[in-house]
Amino acid sequence: QVHLVESGGGLVQAGGSLRLSCAASGRTFSSYDMGWFRQAPGKERESVAAISWRGISTYYADSVKGRFTISRDSAKSTVYLQMNSLKPEDTAVYYCAIRIGGTTYERKNFGSWGQGTQVTVSS
Numbered sequence: 001q002v003h004l005v006e007s008g009g010g011l012v013q014a015g016g017s018l019r020l021s022c023a024a025s026g027r028t029f030s031s032y033d034m035g036w037f038r039q040a041p042g043k044e045r046e047s048v049a050a051i052s053w054r055g056i057s058t059y060y061a062d063s064v065k066g067r068f069t070i071s072r073d074s075a076k077s078t079v080y081l082q083m084n085s086l087k088p089e090d091t092a093v094y095y096c097a098i099r100i101g102g103t104t105y106e107r108k109n110f111g112s113w114g115q116g117t118q119v120t121v122s123s
Contacts, residue, residue: 009117
């Protein structure tokens, strides 16, 4: 079992930046593809970005391409999400998770969810 803890959220003005961290403990972190998701009030949880277990391949939702960067540090068992040029529509609770199956970036293929970290972008 992998235990995930997100941090780094906060309140930022539009155009600002935040870096989210997801610290993992438990089973071998480096064996898993990792993903960041977000959920805004009244909306479904959606995939934001993902990174392969070796950090070679990455995926980004169209809405964040060119603004967000996912990375991982296996020595620290941590995955990061650098968020630049933030927009009010990025406001959500952000979660990290490990891939538990499948090849797509749907929520059903990820598990061991952390508790989430709130990101609020003011206009």
